[in-house]
Amino acid sequence: MLKVQTGQIVEFYSNSCLVLANGNNFKCKIQGRINLVVGDFVEIEPLVGADYFEALVKKRLDRSSILYKSKENVKKPIASNISHIGILVTKSPKTSLEFIDKWIAISINASIEPFIIFNKIDVLKENAFSKEQSIYKNIGIKTFEISAKLLTNLNCLEKFLAKKTTIFVGNSGSGKSTLTSAMTGKEILSKDLSNNQGVHTxxxxxxxxxxxxxxxxxPGVRDINLDHLKPNKIIFGFSEIYRFSTKCEFPNCNHINDRGCAVIEAVKNGEIEESRYNNFIILSQRK
Ligand SMILES: Nc1nc2c(ncn2[C@@H]2O[C@H](COP(=O)(O)OP(=O)(O)O)[C@@H](O)[C@H]2O)c(=O)[nH]1
Ligand SMILES: [Mg+2]
Ligand SMILES: [Zn+2]
Incomplete structure (x- = not known):
């Protein structure tokens, strides 16, 4: 067996992981204090004499992207080397436009491409998502309309996702597990095992x-918020607003009530969608 192999972490537990390298799954222990997450590319050293594929993770390779979440000001990586984030949007449960805009801002700030999947079209009238479609197509976001349950339009999505590393985000009940099962052919079980008090997970x-x-x-993605993003970075998630902001009369314009604000002007004449502007203000003024 090769002495050192390069692979990718395909499952991550609290202090061990499964690494796929050259077609084999290695159960790995982690040497030292390397900070690792699912998606990381690593160098592993197979253990000599092991009955099955066991190895030691020696080194992590550079990440092309990383998603963080923060809790009480501690930043924790969740997953790495993601190229695309698919935001699942449904009428029931209702996905707010703020949820969509928050995830667009998180994605773009992490150098990951966001796109939108309108799900459960089997129970909706035609054009039920026309308003959302127009808002997001206008700012250059790719969209799909599917039924994860009836497998409608999944071939388009499949084509788009080829050669990409994607994570689906959405409210509970939006169809993430159903879609992941449909795409992988694997049944996705609920991964949160909690005791009766719901304390230990x-x-x-x-x-x-x-x-x-x-x-x-x-599962760590579920409660990602914008805590680790500085308010002044939020605007990069709103490219159309950023574009106008460079034309404001005053360089420190807060785009709320200032004279000579090109952003407010663009909202007034319909060049910036009102919901996008409102969510930009909410997300960049938080705390
Ligand atoms: N009608 C309909 N129901 C769906 C669709 N996709 C998911 N569901 C249902 O919505 C519920 C929540 O789906 P689930 O995949 O568990 O959502 P998750 O919480 O995001 O993982 C389940 O009862 C699914 O059967 C769809 O395309 N159409
Ligand atoms: Mg689920
Ligand atoms: Zn302004």
């Missing part, structure tokens, strides 16, 4: 390799 993050595409399923 164990969670596993998984990267599914489905031939052409990679899907990451990480």
């Amino acid at each position: 164990t969670s596993v993050s998984t990267l599914y390799n489905t031939g052409d595409m990679q899907l990451i399923d990480s």
Whole structure:
């Protein structure tokens, strides 16, 4: 067996992980204090004489992207090397436009491409998402309309996701597990095992390799917020607002009530969607 191999973390537990390297899954212990998450590319050293594939993680390779979450000011990585974030949007449960805009801002600030999946079209009238479609197509976001349950339009989505590493985000009940199952052909079980008090939770993050595409399923993503993003970075998640902001008369314009504000002007004449502007203000003024 090769002495040192390069692979990718496909499952991550609290202090061990599963690494896919050269077609084999290695159960790995982690040497020293390397900070690792699902999606990381690593160098491993197989253990000599082990009955099955066991190895030691020696080194992490550079990440192309990383998603963080922060809790009480501690920044914690959740998953890495993601190229795309698919935001699941449904009428029931209702997805707010603020949720969509928050995830667009998180994605763009992490150098990950966001796109939108309108789900559960099987129970909706045609054009039920026309308003949302126009808001997001206008700012250059790719959109899909699917039924994860009836497998409607999944072939378009599949084509788009080829060769990409994607994570689906959405409110509870929006269809993340149904869609992941449909895409991977695997039943996705609920990964949160909690005791009766709901105090102790164990969670596993998984990267599914489905031939052409990679899907990451990480419970840690659920409660990501914008805490680790400085308010002045939020505007990069609103590219159309950023574009106008460079034309404001005063360089320190807060785009709320200032004279000569090109952003407010653009909202007034319909060049910036009102919901996008409102969510920009909410997200950049928080705390
Ligand atoms: N009608 C309909 N129901 C769906 C669709 N996708 C998911 N569901 C249902 O919505 C519920 C929540 O789905 P689930 O995948 O568990 O959502 P998650 O919480 O985001 O993982 C389940 O009862 C699914 O059967 C869809 O395309 N159409
Ligand atoms: Mg689920
Ligand atoms: Zn302004």
